[in-house]
Structures are given as structure tokens and as C-alpha cells.
Amino acid sequence: MKKLIVTSIIAFSIYACSNPGSENKDGSSQSKVNKELTADGNPSYDPKRGEGKFENIELPATLDVAMAQSGKQIYEVKCASCHKLSDERLVGPGWKGVSTKHKPEWIMNFITNPDAMIDQDPELQAQLEICLVRMPDQNLSDDDARHLLEFMRQNDGVQ
Amino acid sequence: MKLAQSTLVAVAFATLFGGINACKPKSAGTAVSGNAAEKVYVPPGKYDEFYNFVSGGFSGQLSVYGLPSGRLLRVIPVFSLDPEKGWGFSEETKPMLNSSHGFVPWDDLHHVNMSQTDGEIDGRWVFVNGNNTPRIARVDLKTFRTAEILELPNTGGNHSSPFITENTEYVVAGTRFSVPPDNSNGDVPINTYKQNFKGNVTFVSVNKDDGNMEIAFQIETPGVNFDLSHAGKGPSHGWFFFSTYNTEGANTLLEVNASKNDKDFIMAVNWKKAEEYLKAGKGKKVPVRYAHNKFDEETHTASSEILKEVTVLDSRELEGLCYFIPCPKSPHGCDVDPTGEYIVGSGKLAALIPVFSFTKMIKAIEAKDFEGTYGNIPVIKYESALHGEVQKPGLGPLHTEFDGKGNAITSMFVSSELVKWNIKDLQVVDRVPTYYSVGHLMIPGGDSRKPDAKYVVAYNKITKDRYLPTGPELSQSAQLFDISGDKMQLILDFPTIGEPHYAQAVRAEKVRDNSVKIFKIEDNKNPYVTKGENETKVVREGNKVHVYMTAIRSHLTPDNIEGVRLGDEVYFHVTNLEQDWDVPHGFAVKGADNGELLIMPGETTTLKWVPDRVGIFPFYCTDFCSALHQEMQGYIRISPAGSKVPLSFSTGTNLPDVDVPAGQ
Numbered sequence: 001m002k003k004l005i006v007t008s009i010i011a012f013s014i015y016a017c018s019n020p021g022s023e024n025k026d027g028s029s030q031s032k033v034n035k036e037l038t039a040d041g042n043p044s045y046d047p048k049r050g051e052g053k054f055e056n057i058e059l060p061a062t063l064d065v066a067m068a069q070s071g072k073q074i075y076e077v078k079c080a081s082c083h084k085l086s087d088e089r090l091v092g093p094g095w096k097g098v099s100t101k102h103k104p105e106w107i108m109n110f111i112t113n114p115d116a117m118i119d120q121d122p123e124l125q126a127q128l129e130i131c132l133v134r135m136p137d138q139n140l141s142d143d144d145a146r147h148l149l150e151f152m153r154q155n156d157g158v159q
Numbered sequence: 160m161k162l163a164q165s166t167l168v169a170v171a172f173a174t175l176f177g178g179i180n181a182c183k184p185k186s187a188g189t190a191v192s193g194n195a196a197e198k199v200y201v202p203p204g205k206y207d208e209f210y211n212f213v214s215g216g217f218s219g220q221l222s223v224y225g226l227p228s229g230r231l232l233r234v235i236p237v238f239s240l241d242p243e244k245g246w247g248f249s250e251e252t253k254p255m256l257n258s259s260h261g262f263v264p265w266d267d268l269h270h271v272n273m274s275q276t277d278g279e280i281d282g283r284w285v286f287v288n289g290n291n292t293p294r295i296a297r298v299d300l301k302t303f304r305t306a307e308i309l310e311l312p313n314t315g316g317n318h319s320s321p322f323i324t325e326n327t328e329y330v331v332a333g334t335r336f337s338v339p340p341d342n343s344n345g346d347v348p349i350n351t352y353k354q355n356f357k358g359n360v361t362f363v364s365v366n367k368d369d370g371n372m373e374i375a376f377q378i379e380t381p382g383v384n385f386d387l388s389h390a391g392k393g394p395s396h397g398w399f400f401f402s403t404y405n406t407e408g409a410n411t412l413l414e415v416n417a418s419k420n421d422k423d424f425i426m427a428v429n430w431k432k433a434e435e436y437l438k439a440g441k442g443k444k445v446p447v448r449y450a451h452n453k454f455d456e457e458t459h460t461a462s463s464e465i466l467k468e469v470t471v472l473d474s475r476e477l478e479g480l481c482y483f484i485p486c487p488k489s490p491h492g493c494d495v496d497p498t499g500e501y502i503v504g505s506g507k508l509a510a511l512i513p514v515f516s517f518t519k520m521i522k523a524i525e526a527k528d529f530e531g532t533y534g535n536i537p538v539i540k541y542e543s544a545l546h547g548e549v550q551k552p553g554l555g556p557l558h559t560e561f562d563g564k565g566n567a568i569t570s571m572f573v574s575s576e577l578v579k580w581n582i583k584d585l586q587v588v589d590r591v592p593t594y595y596s597v598g599h600l601m602i603p604g605g606d607s608r609k610p611d612a613k614y615v616v617a618y619n620k621i622t623k624d625r626y627l628p629t630g631p632e633l634s635q636s637a638q639l640f641d642i643s644g645d646k647m648q649l650i651l652d653f654p655t656i657g658e659p660h661y662a663q664a665v666r667a668e669k670v671r672d673n674s675v676k677i678f679k680i681e682d683n684k685n686p687y688v689t690k691g692e693n694e695t696k697v698v699r700e701g702n703k704v705h706v707y708m709t710a711i712r713s714h715l716t717p718d719n720i721e722g723v724r725l726g727d728e729v730y731f732h733v734t735n736l737e738q739d740w741d742v743p744h745g746f747a748v749k750g751a752d753n754g755e756l757l758i759m760p761g762e763t764t765t766l767k768w769v770p771d772r773v774g775i776f777p778f779y780c781t782d783f784c785s786a787l788h789q790e791m792q793g794y795i796r797i798s799p800a801g802s803k804v805p806l807s808f809s810t811g812t813n814l815p816d817v818d819v820p821a822g823q
Contacts, residue, residue: 076694077691077736133787136737137738139738
């Protein structure tokens with residue numbers, strides 16, 4: 001009798017596990033499933049900060065020109081293929097206004113930890129439905145990320 | 160309650176049936192016991208315990224399998240062209256296949272030996288040999304790519320290779336076919352073999368920091384065939400042992416004529432003595448030509464250099480350098496046990512396995528206990544060096560590995576079985592059939608000082624009915640046995656590529672964590688690198704057109720190229736701007752008599768294309784990279800020779816229409 005119960009439990013679990021899969025036949029429904037998970041499953045995700053190693057980035061009011069210059073060089077090698085400096089979308093959205101739209105820690109977390117953020121962040125998931133290309137992890141160091149942020153600030157008029 | 164009873168009955172039946180079944184003679188289908196599946200099961204998403212590096216034989220490549228699953232993880236191109244990876248097709252990799260005979264697109268990759276430190280596999284490099292155009296290659300396990308290929312002069316075919324010393328001081332080579340030395344007159348009658356043909360073994364030094372190989376010295380020997388070899392270890396470190404056959408000196412119908420002698424030899428080389436002779440200037444500098452090819456991971460580009468001299472020591476003149484130990488009937492395997500004391504010769508035509516003692520060999524040399532000389536080299540008396548013989552082990556002993564618990568396992572080609580025997584008392588303790596006709600066998604670390612004897616793999620020469628038929632040609636068949644208990648237990652068949660000769664395996668953690676994921680774009684020193692899209696360009700130099708192109712999900716830049724003419728040679732230098740693991744891009748252009756490019760993240764690779772007609776030619780990314788991979792494409796326009804269409808290139812802009820209409 002015990003055996004029967006065990007078998008039933010196993011059978012039920014298999015059924016239960018296969019259920020979400022059957023609703024997810026094509027790749028495009030992937031993001032919807034993720035969105036649901038985010039809404040119900042991970043309340044700890046902070047959409048203002050994002051997820052990654054950066055907590056509170058204090059920014060000076062004025063621009064660090066050397067840092068921004070270094071950020072520009074990184075941009076040209078690793079980012080410019082997909083992002084324009086205007087607000088026009090290429091592969092990904094243009095960078096105009098990005099530094100005022102998002103908190104600095106969100107930006108630095110996203111560019112150093114894109115995969116985890118794309119899986120959880122509601123805005124990034126909406127963006128993915130438009131762009132259809134996941135932003136690649138371009139293997140940026142912490143300094144690279146900070147310098148890029150400074151270049152974004154320069155692009156947004158910080159002096 | 161009723162249910163429980165019927166279950167009991169069913170269990171009893173199953174046991175009974177299983178019991179009857181187990182009593183039946185073991186055929187190919189039933190040799191596997193009940194828990195085999197459990198032992199080889201690696202759940203989805205989990206890693207194998209061992210990397211298994213398996214020679215690809217006449218494919219010329221090195222394959223990598225996971226154990227115990229038998230899953231193919233990778234095929235590393237070494238000596239043969241691989242259009243899938245652009246190996247030998249891209250401009251950067253072509254020099255790797257250069258030799259003194261020019262570009263050689265294929266070889267027969269026989270044996271595999273992994274680098275060792277203190278007699279233990281260290282997981283840094285895998286060495287492999289090319290048997291046809293004699294070469295040794297070094298594969299770097301950070302990138303799983305061939306880093307270096309060294310050709311061997313004075314060598315007819317490199318077979319007894321690439322075995323290494325216990326600190327990877329040397330990797331050796333030995334000629335399978337004796338030939339007249341390279342700088343002698345080779346235009347001699349073939350039947351002057353005994354007079355004009357010489358044997359040769361090569362000691363290649365390996366730089367302990369970067370692995371760079373260099374021929375340290377060669378030893379010229381009487382004309383015999385060298386088959387396999389292994390280095391001494393522990394107390395026998397400083398010696399190297401090579402099996403020989405055709406001591407008859409036959410030059411025709413070797414099947415018969417090289418099988419006449421009751422005993423051939425194991426040649427013992429005192430390489431420490433060779434170093435002394437070398438220092439004392441006893442080596443002779445000999446003019447030769449051989450290629451040394453290296454792949455530079457900073458420029459992602461290979462270079463090939465032809466070297467012109469080698470130092471040769473003469474085994475017939477330099478006392479104490481070489482000794483012959485008689486060994487029954489054309490020995491193949493020549494294997495040294497983990498303690499370094501016992502040397503096992505596997506006479507492939509013999510009905511016994513001789514085991515020699517290093518201590519006894521040294522005593523015999525000191526006592527000059529010789530039965531004579533062969534080609535002026537002392538021949539030690541068989542009994543004086545012999546520890547003992549394994550009697551009636553099976554037929555056709557080929558190769559022996561060790562379990563580190565006092566046992567050896569020998570492959571038996573003719574009787575198609577693995578035979579486990581005790582080294583000390585020479586008694587057979589277990590035997591198990593293989594399907595079919597096993598050649599080499601492999602225990603992880605089984606030729607080192609520290610075997611990791613959980614498994615033995617048999618690499619079989621004949622496949623026949625093991626898998627679904629695929630016409631006359633079948634893949635090769637490997638079989639995995641659990642040897643953790645007293646009995647060897649067959650747990651898995653898996654197909655392999657080419658013809659696996661030797662293989663090696665190492666615990667995954669010794670290699671896994673050093674694996675490179677990307678090449679940093681900042682460190683890319685390829686002369687044609689394009690670091691960012693604003694550096695893309697098309698440059699004409701006479702009839703050569705250089706396209707500096709970038710690839711990133713999901714476009715190529717430039718993707719519209721015009722002003723190229725018939726008669727031009729086009730070089731697509733494609734830089735992959737990605738910096739994420741497992742995002743290579745491919746590149747191919749219509750009509751190219753060439754392979755594709757497969758460009759790793761941060762790497763630059765070049766495809767040469769000579770257009771053969773006027774028209775529009777599409778090019779595209781061949782390796783699925785993103786949802787918009789199918790859009791990752793471009794066009795190059797080829798105009799007639801002498802056309803005035805200006806050179807132009809762009810991405811994302813339609814250039815103004817200033818051209819003459821088509822057809823004019």
C-alpha cells in the first residue's frame with residue numbers, strides 16, 4: 001500500500017513539474033514566465049538598485065574628466081556597436097538620459113551583472129521584448145563600470 | 160495486504176529470473192550487470208568526474224570525453240584541417256600545419272601523454288604525436304587548443320612518442336621506420352637496409368614555465384623499429400625504455416620477416432648520461448631541416464620557423480648510453496609501474512608477459528652480465544634483468560597500465576580481453592572480455608606514480624555489432640569498466656572518433672578551473688585587430704583588400720562593401736567584440752574555396768577569399784548567436800577588373816546612389 005502512495009506522489013510531482021514547460025513551447029514566452037516569477041517569487045529584488053555588488057554609489061556634482069575619458073574608450077570598444085549616444089535605438093536603447101533615469105548603482109550593477117538583472121528586472125524584461133537581444137556580459141571590471149557611468153554622465157551634460 | 164503479497168511474489172520471480180539469467184554464458188549483450196546505469200549516470204547539468212583525452216588516430220585530432228558518462232566534450236584539431244573551427248583554413252592557423260615538406264593537412268595522431276610534476280599528472284598540457292610526417296604537438300589545457308607543433312628530423316615515422324619524464328623535462332620521439340639519416344645520401348637500394356638505414360630517438364626538452372619545446376638531442380641507433388616507450392620514475396628516473404621490433408632488419412614483408420626472432424629488445428637509455436655526454440661536447444651537430452610552429456595567444460596567430468641543425472649522440476660509440484634487454488616477440492607496450500621498479504614488455508606475438516626489474520638491470524650492467532652486442536650496443540642477459548613472467552595471460556598482450564595497488568592490467572588483442580595480474584607474484588587475478596579486440600587501455604593516471612584507479616577504459620580496434628549499423632564504416636568502440644572492486648565490471652560502451660590508440664584521463668578539478676572563458680579584447684595584439692566599430696575600415700594595398708570587420712550580436716561591421724574588383728584578394732579580418740563565455744561568431748562568404756572562421760570572444764581571425772566572378776556575394780555569421788542571428792549578414796560587391804567603383808564600406812547607412820546603373 002505504501003508503495004502505491006509513493007508511486008502516486010512521484011507521478012503527481014512529475015505532472016506538476018511538467019506543467020509550466022508545456023505552456024512555454026516557444027522562446028518568446030520565456031520572459032512572461034520570468035515576469036510572473038519576479039512578481040510572486042522574488043520580493044527581495046530591488047528594482048531601484050538592481051542586483052549585483054554595488055550598493056550606494058555617491059556621485060560628486062561635477063564631472064571627473066579623466067574618468068569620463070577612460071569611459072569613452074571602453075564605450076568605443078565594448079558598447080558602441082549597439083548603443084548610440086543619442087536617444088535613438090540601435091540594437092539596444094540610446095544612452096541619452098540614462099544617467100538621470102536610473103540610479104548609479106542600478107547602472108553599474110546592470111552592466112557588470114546583466115544576466116541576473118535581465119532575468120529579474122521588470123523594466124529590462126520589457127526592454128527585451130522590444131530589442132530581443134539580451135545585453136551581453138562584456139566582462140567589465142568595477143573600475144570600467146564606474147568610468148562608463150562617468151562617461152554617461154558627461155553624455156548627459158554633467159560638467 | 161493482498162497487494163503486498165503479490166509484490167513479494169513478483170520480487171521473488173524477478174530474483175529467480177535474474178538468477179537464471181546470470182548463469183547463462185555471458186554474451187556481448189548480457190555482460191553488463193544491474194547497477195551499471197547508475198554508475199555511469201551523470202545527471203543533466205552535472206559534470207563528469209574525469210576528463211578523458213583520447214587520440215583520434217587517423218582523424219589526426221584529439222578528442223575529449225567525460226568519464227564516466229562517455230560524453231564527447233570536444234574535438235581539438237591538431238594535425239588535420241578542421242573547417243568547422245577554421246583550423247588550417249584561417250590565415251592565423253595555417254602556419255601550424257607547416258613542415259619541411261610544406262603545408263601538410265593531415266596526420267595520424269597516435270598517443271597521448273599529459274604533463275606531469277613529481278610523477279603526477281598536473282593538468283597543464285597534453286602532448287600527442289603525429290606518426291606519418293613525424294611531429295609532436297602540445298595542446299594547452301587553458302584553451303584546449305594546439306599551442307605548438309615540432310617536426311622531427313632523422314625520423315621515418317614518429318610512433319614511440321610522446322612519452323614524458325616525471326617532471327616533463329623531456330618528451331620523447333622514436334622512429335617507427337628506420338631510414339637513412341636526413342643528411343646522408345638517401346638514394347640507396349632498399350635492400351641495403353642493414354647497411355644504410357638507422358634508428359633514431361629524439362629527446363625534446365619542455366620549458367617548465369611556458370611549455371616551449373626544443374630538440375635537446377637525438378640518439379642514433381642501429382636500424383630497428385621503435386614501437387612504444389615510457390620513462391623511468393622514482394628510482395629509475397633518469398632512464399627511458401623503448402620497445403623495438405624488426406631487430407631482424409627486414410625491409411620487405413615485415414609481417415613474416417620481422418617476426419622471426421624469438422626475442423627483440425627493450426632499449427634502455429640513460430638520459431642523464433646523455434646530458435653528460437652533451438655537456439662534454441660528444442654530440443655531433445648535423446645539418447637537417449625541420450619546422451617549429453607556435454601559436455601565440457596574444458596575437459592569436461601562429462608562426463612557423465624552419466630550423467637547420469640538430470645534435471646527435473651515437474649510441475654505438477658512447478659507452479653506457481644505451482643497453483638492450485631481450486624481450487619476447489615484437490614487444491608493443493613498454494610500461495613502467497608506479498614504483499619505477501618494474502618494466503613490463505608486452506610482446507604482441509608472445510604467450511607470456513615478461514616483467515623486468517630495474518634493480519636487476521642496473522646490477523647486470525655493473526657486472527657486465529651481457530650475452531653479446533647488437534650493433535655495438537651491449538645486450539643484457541634476459542634472465543639477469545628479469546623479475547619474472549606472467550604465464551598464460553592470454554593472447555596478444557599489447558599494453559599495460561597500473562592501478563597503484565600492486566596490480567597491472569594488460570590488454571590482450573588476440574584473445575580480446577583485459578587481464579589483471581599481480582606485479583609481485585605474477586599471478587592472474589581477474590579477466591574480462593572486451594568487444595572486440597582491444598588495443599590500448601587506460602586507467603586515469605595509470606602510467607604515472609599516482610594512478611587514480613576507479614576505472615579502466617578499453618579502446619577497441621573492432622566495433623562490428625556494438626551499435627546500430629551505419630554502412631561499412633563504423634565509429635570506434637570504447638568500453639568503460641569499474642575497477643574499484645576485485646572484479647572488473649563492464650559498465651558502458653561509447654563510440655569514439657578516428658582510431659583511438661593511447662588515451663589519458665585526469666580528475667576534472669585539475670583542469671576545469673583553469674579553463675579560459677574569453678580572450679580579453681584589451682589584450683588582443685593581432686596586427687589586424689579592430690577594437691570597436693569606429694575602427695572598422697577597408698584598406699586597399701595593390702590587389703589586396705583588407706577588411707577590418709567586427710562582429711557582435713547581431714551585426715557585422717561593415718556589412719556593405721563595394722569597390723572590390725575581380726583579381727583582388729580579399730582578407731576578412733574579423734574581430735569578435737563579445738566578452739562573454741560561449742559567444743563565438745562564425746563568418747563565411749559565398750564561393751570561398753576555404754573553411755569558415757569561428758571567432759572566439761575577443762579574438763581576431765582572418766579568412767582569405769579570392770572572388771572568381773562579378774556580382775554580389777553575401778556573407779554571414781554561421782554560429783547561432785542570438786534571436787537576430789539570422790539577420791547577421793552583409794554583402795560585398797565584386798566589380799570587373801579595372802572598374803571605377805570607389806572603395807566604400809558602411810553599416811546602417813544606405814550610401815548615396817552615385818553609381819552607374821547595372822549593366823553599363
